[in-house]
Amino acid sequence: MTAVADWTSAVAVAPAAPARRRRAWRRLRRDPIALFAATILALFLLTAAFAPLIAPSADQGRGTAHVASRDLGPSAAHLFGTDHLGRDLVSRVVMGTRPALGSAVAVVLLAVLIGVPLGLAAGYVGGRIDEALSRLTDLFLSFPPLLLAMVIAALLGPSLTHAVFALAISWWPWYARLARSVAQSLRHAPFVDAARVFGVRTPTIIARHVLRNALTPILVQATVDAGTVILAVGSLSFLGLGSQPPLPDWGLMVSDGRTTVLTDWWIATFPGLAIFVVALGFNLLGDALRDVLDPRSGG
Amino acid sequence: MSVLLEIDDLAVDFVRDGRVATRAVRGVSLELSAGEALGIVGETGCGKTVTGLSILRMLPPTARTRGRIAFNGLELLELPERALRDLRGRRISMVFQAPGTSFNPVFPLGRQLQHVAERHLGLNRRESARLVAERLREVGLPDPERTMRLYPHELSGGMLQRAMIAMALLCRPSLLIADEPTTALDVTLAEQILRLLRSLQRELGFAVFFISHDLDLVGDFCDRVAVLYAGRVIESGPAAELLENARHPYTKALIAALPRHGRPGAALETVSGNVPAGLEEPPGCAFAPRCPIAAAECLTGPPPLTLTGDRAVACYRWDAA
Numbered sequence: 181m182t183a184v185a186d187w188t189s190a191v192a193v194a195p196a197a198p199a200r201r202r203r204a205w206r207r208l209r210r211d212p213i214a215l216f217a218a219t220i221l222a223l224f225l226l227t228a229a230f231a232p233l234i235a236p237s238a239d240q241g242r243g244t245a246h247v248a249s250r251d252l253g254p255s256a257a258h259l260f261g262t263d264h265l266g267r268d269l270v271s272r273v274v275m276g277t278r279p280a281l282g283s284a285v286a287v288v289l290l291a292v293l294i295g296v297p298l299g300l301a302a303g304y305v306g307g308r309i310d311e312a313l314s315r316l317t318d319l320f321l322s323f324p325p326l327l328l329a330m331v332i333a334a335l336l337g338p339s340l341t342h343a344v345f346a347l348a349i350s351w352w353p354w355y356a357r358l359a360r361s362v363a364q365s366l367r368h369a370p371f372v373d374a375a376r377v378f379g380v381r382t383p384t385i386i387a388r389h390v391l392r393n394a395l396t397p398i399l400v401q402a403t404v405d406a407g408t409v410i411l412a413v414g415s416l417s418f419l420g421l422g423s424q425p426p427l428p429d430w431g432l433m434v435s436d437g438r439t440t441v442l443t444d445w446w447i448a449t450f451p452g453l454a455i456f457v458v459a460l461g462f463n464l465l466g467d468a469l470r471d472v473l474d475p476r477s478g479g
Numbered sequence: 480m481s482v483l484l485e486i487d488d489l490a491v492d493f494v495r496d497g498r499v500a501t502r503a504v505r506g507v508s509l510e511l512s513a514g515e516a517l518g519i520v521g522e523t524g525c526g527k528t529v530t531g532l533s534i535l536r537m538l539p540p541t542a543r544t545r546g547r548i549a550f551n552g553l554e555l556l557e558l559p560e561r562a563l564r565d566l567r568g569r570r571i572s573m574v575f576q577a578p579g580t581s582f583n584p585v586f587p588l589g590r591q592l593q594h595v596a597e598r599h600l601g602l603n604r605r606e607s608a609r610l611v612a613e614r615l616r617e618v619g620l621p622d623p624e625r626t627m628r629l630y631p632h633e634l635s636g637g638m639l640q641r642a643m644i645a646m647a648l649l650c651r652p653s654l655l656i657a658d659e660p661t662t663a664l665d666v667t668l669a670e671q672i673l674r675l676l677r678s679l680q681r682e683l684g685f686a687v688f689f690i691s692h693d694l695d696l697v698g699d700f701c702d703r704v705a706v707l708y709a710g711r712v713i714e715s716g717p718a719a720e721l722l723e724n725a726r727h728p729y730t731k732a733l734i735a736a737l738p739r740h741g742r743p744g745a746a747l748e749t750v751s752g753n754v755p756a757g758l759e760e761p762p763g764c765a766f767a768p769r770c771p772i773a774a775a776e777c778l779t780g781p782p783p784l785t786l787t788g789d790r791a792v793a794c795y796r797w798d799a800a
Binding site for chain 1: 573
């Protein structure tokens with residue numbers, strides 16, 4: 181075939197798949213904001229992993245009081261100062277990375293696990309099933325998350341676990357909607373029809389073709405949401421509906437320092453800053469991922 | 480030659496809100512022998528694509544299909560879902576109009592062909608990779624190992640259509656449905672793709688159900704041609720003969736409308752009027768309102784498809800003049 185020669189040159193310019201993936205990775209690394217966000221999150225993750233080793237006093241971090249050193253301001257011995265029970269706030273904040281990141285991951289994971297399958301089914305199958313699932317989604321969306329958490333706390337007693345469930349219950353509908361919109365737009369995509377023509381079963385089509393195309397928006401949404409969830413868990417704990425003392429929860433610590441914020445400002449400020457920085461990190465990284473992960477953009 | 484595919488009095492209606500909204504196919508009967516290329520020609524909306532899709536039962540759930548379609552003795556319209564899936568892509572394959580969107584953008588090309596090989600031939604990943612590379616070479620794609628790693632958006636339309644053909648022929652089907660396989664390509668590429676299809680057909684011996692609105696193309700490519708009008712076959716016969724000496728006034732009008740029959744500078748011929756749409760059922764021959772030789776008898780009822788030798792025509796007056 182004579183035309184083959186012209187194509188060889190065309191192929192030579194197009195990068196192969198691994199090169200393309202490397203390029204996306206390189207673009208992510210070159211983006212200063214993404215790099216900044218990823219560094220922050222990596223630091224927090226490392227801190228969470230090695231918290232008892234990093235904290236100057238792991239015991240105080242976990243909640244053991246040390247009355248002799250109450251309400252000390254920031255100093256060389258206590259960089260963030262100490263709280264009303266004399267606990268070193270560096271230790272408290274460091275130990276607090278575990279419930280904060282843990283609850284964020286748990287909420288987002290639960291929300292994805294509930295929402296995505298329901299959304300894919302609704303969007304791909306359509307018709308009555310879509311109608312029923314969409315109304316169910318709307319029903320859950322109509323609960324204000326804080327109110328739902330308060331109801332659950334009132335019924336089951338306040339705890340971090342209950343707060344996580346409450347948030348997951350009010351969060352999954354967003355993932356259901358996201359997955360549904362992707363599934364719906366792909367239901368009649370020519371490549372889905374092509375898969376059917378080639379004898380692929382519906383569950384395989386959904387898992388392989390539809391879910392795969394939904395993964396990028398889900399990953400981006402999950403990253404951004406992780407930040408929001410940390411804020412929400414903090415709010416619930418602040419209100420007394422989440423973690424209970426002496427758990428090192430940042431929201432709880434802010435609540436603890438609230439009454440004395442004008443005199444002993446450090447008690448509320450440092451845990452608050454931790455919440456702010458982590459939430460910011462997740463948000464920035466989510467945005468950067470959105471730009472880089474689309475296989476059709478650039479590369 | 481043995482009959483491979485037999486479509487008998489196929490009718491397809493589309494329903495909306497429980498009522499028939501469109502009668503797309505109104506009694507089509509066709510036969511396709513093993514290794515033969517049959518061209519299905521007609522205007523947009525004549526039912527040619529719907530006929531093609533009904534062979535693999537790819538019509539949307541709103542379609543109501545009657546009649547029978549037999550493939551190698553298998554009743555396709557009655558086949559259980561599972562058996563049908565095993566048939567799809569393995570014994571009956573399809574090539575689509577838009578190669579650019581027929582591949583999933585998030586998988587490398589090779590993986591998508593490998594999926595088919597693994598699904599139907601029970602190959603493992605390494606074996607399927609070897610087979611796919613071989614098949615890609617067969618359709619004239621250079622450096623298959625490299626091409627397999629490319630994503631669909633990194634390939635041109637012509638290359639994708641070649642890959643599509645490779646995928647369709649991966650399991651050596653005995654029937655290939657080609658729904659306007661060259662419409663999305665420019666003329667030179669279309670020519671190359673057709674040449675490729677024909678040489679593969681000669682070599683592998685599969686039958687082709689070739690759907691097109693381009694009479695010239697079909698005349699070139701196919702052994703036999705069936706012309707559809709308003710959901711019915713109005714004329715069929717050997718391609719060369721039919722194009723040379725059309726009998727039905729509609730086929731004649733289509734041939735007259737081909738650009739190559741006009742003189743340079745002269746206005747192009749058209750077939751005046753429109754195809755009867757949706758539910759409209761003219762009392763007699765569906766073409767009568769647009770027909771230059773229509774007479775009173777044409778309004779008495781749809782003309783039967785009458786056979787003479789290997790040609791058939793559905794017209795009361797084709798030999799009147």
